[in-house]
Amino acid sequence: METNGGVIRPTPQQARAALADTEQIHASTTALSATPWPLWFTTALTLYIAAIPPVYGGLVAASEWLLPKVAWAVVMVVMTAAYLALFAVAATTWKKKTGVALRLNVLPKRATIPMAVGLPALLVGSPIAFRATGEPVWLFAASAVGAAVSIASHLTFVRLHRKNS
8 A cells, every 4th residue: 555655664563453354264265175075066055956946847747847858857957957067076076185085984974864755755845746736936935945965065165174173
């Protein structure tokens, strides 16, 4: 910062505070980058989970809903193939980074079992409710809840990782 050609220097307290903030940011980004799911994959996973109910709803709809059933099937296949490819890239990146294969069984059972049961029920149940009622609100509510669960799971994993490291 300059004023009339002079440089304003921070006080020692301001410099220490800036260093403390920098160290905190560095520690936070280190912990976040040490988790197996990079931010780009978490984003892709969240979008995939949010897209499943409407796409699956289009597949199981009693009549054509927005698109022909064949188009919904193609979207589902392409979407799933892209997700699997991104998962493989994330797992390979994690193995190169740590030397350890990605293992999902190390996560706490109290968090993974309800999610392993609840998320599929949500993602498959909402299209069934949509077919029965014809109301697309089921699909969009399931998308929102699924995305929230995905983000919450990632944040929980980051918190658990910070706690353990």
